[in-house]
Amino acid sequence: MLTYLTRRLFTSILVLFGVSILxxxxxxxxxxxxxxxxxGRQKVSPERIAALREQLGLNDPLYVQYGRYVTRALQGxxxxxxxxxxxVSKSIGDQLxxxxxxxxxxxxxxxxxxxxxxxxxxLRQGTWFDTLVMGLSVSGLSIPTFWMGLLLILLxxxxxxxxxxxxxSNSPRDLFLPxxxxxxxxxxxxxxxxxxxxxxxxxxxxxxTARAKGLPERLVVMxxxxxxxxxxVVTFAGLQMAYLLGGATIVETMFARQGIGRLAVxxxxxxxxxxxxxxxxxxxxxxxxxxxxxDVTYVIxxxxxxxx
Amino acid sequence: MTTxxxxxxxxxxxxxxxxxxxxxRNRSAQMGGIMLFILIFMSYGAPLFTSKDPNKTAPSLAxxxxxxxxxxxxxxxxxxxxxxFLYGGQLSLRxxxxxxxxxxxxxxxxxxxxxxxxxxxxxxxxxITDVLMAFPDILLALAIIAxxxxxxxxxxxAIGIAFVPSFxxxxxxxxxxxxxxxxxxxxxxxGASDIQVLTKHILPNSMRTLLVLIxxxxxxxxxxxxxxxxxxxxxxxxxxxxxxxLNAGMKYVRHAWWLTVFPGAGIFLAVLSINLIGDAxxxxxxxxxxxxxxx
Numbered sequence: 381m382l383t384y385l386t387r388r389l390f391t392s393i394l395v396l397f398g399v400s401i402l403x404x405x406x407x408x409x410x411x412x413x414x415x416x417x418x419x420g421r422q423k424v425s426p427e428r429i430a431a432l433r434e435q436l437g438l439n440d441p442l443y444v445q446y447g448r449y450v451t452r453a454l455q456g457x458x459x460x461x462x463x464x465x466x467x468v469s470k471s472i473g474d475q476l477x478x479x480x481x482x483x484x485x486x487x488x489x490x491x492x493x494x495x496x497x498x499x500x501x502x503l504r505q506g507t508w509f510d511t512l513v514m515g516l517s518v519s520g521l522s523i524p525t526f527w528m529g530l531l532l533i534l535l536x537x538x539x540x541x542x543x544x545x546x547x548x549s550n551s552p553r554d555l556f557l558p559x560x561x562x563x564x565x566x567x568x569x570x571x572x573x574x575x576x577x578x579x580x581x582x583x584x585x586x587x588x589t590a591r592a593k594g595l596p597e598r599l600v601v602m603x604x605x606x607x608x609x610x611x612x613v614v615t616f617a618g619l620q621m622a623y624l625l626g627g628a629t630i631v632e633t634m635f636a637r638q639g640i641g642r643l644a645v646x647x648x649x650x651x652x653x654x655x656x657x658x659x660x661x662x663x664x665x666x667x668x669x670x671x672x673x674x675d676v677t678y679v680i681x682x683x684x685x686x687x688x
Numbered sequence: 689m690t691t692x693x694x695x696x697x698x699x700x701x702x703x704x705x706x707x708x709x710x711x712x713r714n715r716s717a718q719m720g721g722i723m724l725f726i727l728i729f730m731s732y733g734a735p736l737f738t739s740k741d742p743n744k745t746a747p748s749l750a751x752x753x754x755x756x757x758x759x760x761x762x763x764x765x766x767x768x769x770x771x772x773f774l775y776g777g778q779l780s781l782r783x784x785x786x787x788x789x790x791x792x793x794x795x796x797x798x799x800x801x802x803x804x805x806x807x808x809x810x811x812x813x814x815x816i817t818d819v820l821m822a823f824p825d826i827l828l829a830l831a832i833i834a835x836x837x838x839x840x841x842x843x844x845x846a847i848g849i850a851f852v853p854s855f856x857x858x859x860x861x862x863x864x865x866x867x868x869x870x871x872x873x874x875x876x877x878x879g880a881s882d883i884q885v886l887t888k889h890i891l892p893n894s895m896r897t898l899l900v901l902i903x904x905x906x907x908x909x910x911x912x913x914x915x916x917x918x919x920x921x922x923x924x925x926x927x928x929x930x931x932x933x934l935n936a937g938m939k940y941v942r943h944a945w946w947l948t949v950f951p952g953a954g955i956f957l958a959v960l961s962i963n964l965i966g967d968a969x970x971x972x973x974x975x976x977x978x979x980x981x982x983x
Contacts, residue, residue, distance in 0.1 A: 391818070398819030402831075409835045417837070518716075518967065522960035524911055526918045526934060527952030530941065534949070538942055545941070622824035629826055630915055634938070644827075645919050648834045656834045664822045671822075 384679060392672045396665060403661045404449050407436065407653045414438070418462055418651050435460070436654075458658035463650050468658035472640055476662070479639035481550050482558055482631065483624040489563035491617065494570025499606065501571065502578035513571060520568025525627050529561035529634045547635040558635045562627050566620055573616060577609040584608070618674030625663055707896070710972045711965075720964030727958055731777030740768045742775040743926045751944050761946035764939065767926075773950050776928035781958060783844055783922070783929070784910030790848025791909070792902060795855025800886050802856065803863030813856065820853040826915055833921045840929075843922040847912045851905060858901055862894035869893075896973045903966035907959040914955045930954045 410417050415432045437445055452459070458468035501513035536557060537545040547554040581587065582605060590600045629641030636642075640659050647655035711717050730737060746766035754761045760769035802813040820828060832846035866872060867890065875889050916922045917931030925932070930951040937947030 394815060395818045395822050398815060399822050402819060406831060406835055411836070518963055519956075519960060522907065522911075522956055522963050524914055524918075524931075524952065524955050524959070526915065526931075527948075527956060530934065530938070530948050530952060533941060534945055538945075626824040626826040629830065630918065633919060644830060645921075648830065648838070648921065653834070656831070660823070660827060660831050660834075663824060663827055667824050668822050 381679070385676065388672060388675055392668055395668055399661065399664045399668070400450055400453065401446070403657050403664070404446050406657050406660070407438075408442070410653075414653070418653065432462075435462075453661065458661065459654035461647075461652055461655050463647075463652045463655075468654050471643060471655060472658055472662055475638055475640045475643050478550065478637065479625070479628050479632070479641060482555065482562065482628055482637070482639060483621065485555050485559035486562035486566065486624055486627075487617065487620065489559055490566035490570050490620070491613075493563070494567035495574050495610075495613070497567070498571035498574025499578055499601075499609075502575045502582070503601065505579060510575075513575070517568040517571045520565050520571075523565055525561060525565060525630045526634055528564055529558065529631055532557050532561050545635065547637040554637075558631045558637055561634070562624060562631045565627075566623060569620070570613065573613050574609065577612050578605060581605045581609045618670045618677075621670050622667055625667065707972045711968045714968035714971065716964040717968030720961040720968070723957055723961035724965070727777060727954070727961065728781065731774055731781060734771070734774035734778070737774060738768070738771045740771040742772045742928045743767065751940065753944070754946050760950045761944065763933075763936065763944075763947055769933075769946060769950060772928040772933060773930075773954060776930045776933055776951060777954055777958075779840070779923060779927065780910060780914055780917075780930040780955060783840065783847070783913030783917075784906055784958075786844045787847030787909040787913055788851060788902065788905045790845065791851025791905065792855055792898075794848070795852040796859045796891075796898065798852070799856040799859025800863055800890065803860035804867055804882065804886055804890065810860075814860070817853040817856050820850075823850075826850075826912060829912060829916060830921075833916065838921040838924075840917075840923045840927070843913060843916045846916070847909055850912065851909065854901065854905070855898070858898060859894060862897060863890055866890045866893055900966060900970045900973055903962060903969050907962040907966065910955065910959055910962070 407414055414436070415429050415438070418432065419428065433439055437448060440448075449459075456469050458472070460466070461468055461471060497513050497516075501510045504510050533545045536543045543553060543557045545557070547558050587600060587604055590604045591597075595604075625641075628639055629645060631637070632639040632642035633645050640663065644656060644659040644663075647653075647659065744767060746762075749758075749762050749766035750764055752758055752762040752766075758768055758770060760773055763769055763772070798813055802810045823831065828850040829843075829846040832849055833842060836842040836845065872885060872889050875885050880888070913922065914929075914931030914934075917929050918935045920932070920935055923929040923932045925936070933951040934948050934955075937944065937951065940947050
């Protein structure tokens, strides 16, 4: 167990090291002179360019710049925004909670909706209900998040006037539409997984035994089948955060909602590289962390994996 | 006697042909295929369906609801939404196809070398894959756009690079199993070079599993392209593209539903049809070959 944990942790650190190199390189991979790209095509004084180069620390050798970037990032200093001169870590710190609340709300909706539909479909395998759920699921997988959000806006805010189309707080009313838009395609994945997993478990011997010893069907499903069927689904939940964090970019932009996704898109428009780098670094770090935790949980839940 | 044998149905059907027939018989693949054909035909045959110019403005005709003259209404500056929908489809479908092709070519080649030669190259490439996979979904494409700058070509490139890791991983896993096969050993014993073994024996045999990833990848690639365009990081105005049209239509969401519903439906139907075909391929592949071990 300890060997596994050490090895897993080492891999994660190695990946984070790669992520930091990649994120650091963003500013250096910009074709041409990055200061020209930031300041635009208009005539700027050489002093202004020199000052910006100094601010970005571009005059030092690359390894010095990278060393400085990583040292500072580890201390929570992600540089300063070129556009508003605020520390990047402060902007991200301000916006991150909104994104996390959105992602968690979406996750809860996706898990419960997908879970219930997937389970119901597996119990009625081959019926019209099963076909309907699977049809909805393949459609859910194909719907662009932004179109989903738009249809929800048209239905719930333009026609029924129930929920606002702009989400500027974390109240349930403001959160509902963006979270639903983000959750529905994910619920489609969950429904498929739960259904497949339940059908798989239903063929297991302990289910046949449970039925043979005369347990009521309700107990067989709830106590024996569901619990075991949920193991792969719950451990998969960590990976779904990837989709949710990525999808937040679109949903936040669409509902004019605070969050690091919208911050990233706006910073790309305004070529505010330190902010782009900060958001990408933080998101990737969160993702790596979640993945590591998921893997570790999986091993704890399912000891058979350890032997591999 | 010999003619009788060669004309028997068993002898004439290769596993590939059997798989293809199984896909053709699949109901959802048929539906997907028809839908996709209609979308492609309408987009690329746009001049057959409309004589209007997608970029011609007519402010006096702005925001007209769908009618016989304008089947999908008009936009904020009086352009015909139907014409833009048709021409926009060309670009949306192309972004998806070009994106996945870039990802596929790079990913498959790297995966083959990585899996076949092993050693430090394999460790290094696998590390890069892990690093690229640490960026959730669209974020990697966004980071690449941040470097290259917005634009339709850069969007295709960004999507392509974002797809490299998944192709590389699957190809590598395939190669690791296949290179131990007796026929590969035999080919090598007969003096085939590494390149010959890779292209003539290993690649064709990993094609089936790759086919699933390619088909489903085209769908994801179209979705990702539309998302980048929706965020305003792809096609520049006045170019018609479904994601960009949806973005532009957002301004009028309260007054002109047709500006957002139709382009969104285009993306949805395109991706849905590809996913339906992909599902059928996935079923057929699972039925005829042994899937490689995960990871």
